[in-house]
Amino acid sequence: MVDDQTHPRFKRVLLKISGEALMGDQGFGLHPPTVQRVAQEVKNVRDMGVEVCMVIGGGNIFRGLQGSAQGMERTTADYMGMLATVMNALAMQAALESLEVHSRVISAIPMDQVCEPYIRRRAVRHLEKKRVCIFAAGTGNPYFTTDTAATLRASEMACEAIFKGTKVDGVYDKDPKKFPDAKRYGDVTYDEVLQKHLGVMDASAIALARDNHLPIIVFSLDEPGGFRGILAGQGTFTRVHG
Template structure:
C-alpha cells in the first residue's frame, strides 16, 4: 500500500551543538522567580532544571555554579556590621542549599547529578576533587559546584570561572534576566544598546557588570568565552547551544 503524503511539515533536524562541555552560572536570585524577598520558588527551580535537562539531552556535559543571594549575601551582611569572613562563609552555605534544591529538581527529571562542595560536608555533598569531578562529567552527570572557592572575599562569579577552567569547559553561560550585555540597564533605560560581542577589556574599562573584575580577568587570561543570555527565555539555553537565539559573547 502506498503511503499518503502527510500534511504536517517535516521535523527540523536537530542541529549538533558546537560545545561539548560548558558551565552554567546563575544567580541565587534567579531561583526566587517573581516572588519578593528571599527564598526559593520551586516552580522556577523546576523550570530552570528543565532547561538544563534539554541541553543535557543533546549530549553536552554540564557544570553549574549557583549564587546564594536569594538566601544570604555576604557583602550585604558585612555592610550591616557582620564580620566579613563570617558573612562570606554564611553566603557559601547558602549556595549549598541552592545546589541541593537544583539537584533534587534535576534528579526528579531523571538527570544524574552530583553536588560538589568546596567546604567539606560529606553527609550532603562530595568534596571537591578535580579528577573525580571530571570523571562525573565524562559519565554524563551534571556537576553542581557549591560553596564558591571555599575562601572568603571571592564571589561565585570567580568560583564559576575557576571551575570552568579546571574542568576544561569550552564556555561559561551566564544566565540573566536580559538577553545579553547592554551599555546601561535596559530595565531602566529604553535607549539601552545591546552588544552582540564585547571584549574582556571593554567589560573592565566600561564597568559593564557582566561578572566581577577577578572573574573577567581570569577568563581573559585563559581565553574562556562568556555567553550572556536570558534565562527567562524558554528554550534559550538549548537554542544558543544549537546556534540560535540572542546573546552577547565576551571574548578577546
C-alpha cells in the same frame, strides 16, 4: 554556534546563575516551579550530548557582601553566603533527579553527609559519565564571589564556555529596564567589559576568563528554551571574548 542541533559546537559548558534567579517573583528564598524550570533547561541541553556543570549564587538566601555592609564581619558573612549556595545546589539536584538527570553536588567546603568534597579528577569523571556537576560553596574562600568560582571551576573542568544566565538577553551599556535607549552588545571584549564597567561578572572573574581564553555567553534565563536554543545557534545573546 553549532553545525546543527545534534552536533553542538560546545561539548562541555558551565552554566552560572544567580541565587536570585531561583526565587521567582516572591523576592526571597526558593520558588520550586522556577527551580524546576531551570532544571528542565539543563536537561534539554544535557540531552543534546553536552556535558554540563553549574554554579549557583546564594543571594536569594544570604549575600555576604550585604551582610558585611550591615556590620557583620566580612569573613563570617561570606561563609554564610557559601552555605546558602549549598542549599540552592541541593534544591537544583533534587529538581534534576526528579527529571531522571543524574547529578552531583560538589562543595568546596567539606560536608560529607550532604555532598561530595571537591576533587577535580572525580568531578571530571562525573562529567564524562554525563552527570551534571553542581559546584557549591564558591571557591571555599571568603572575599571571592560565585562569579570567580564559576570561572575557576570552568577552567579546571576544561569547559569550552561559561553561560551566564541573567534577567536580560545580553550585555547592555546601561540597564535596559530603566533606559529604553540602552544599547545591547553582540560581541564585547574582556577589556571592554573591565574598562566600561559593564557588570557582566566581577573584575577578577573577567580577568581569569581572559587569561584562560574562556568565552562568556550572556543570555536571558527567563526565555523558555533559551539555553538549548543558543547551543543550537538560535536566540539573542552577547559573547564576551578576547
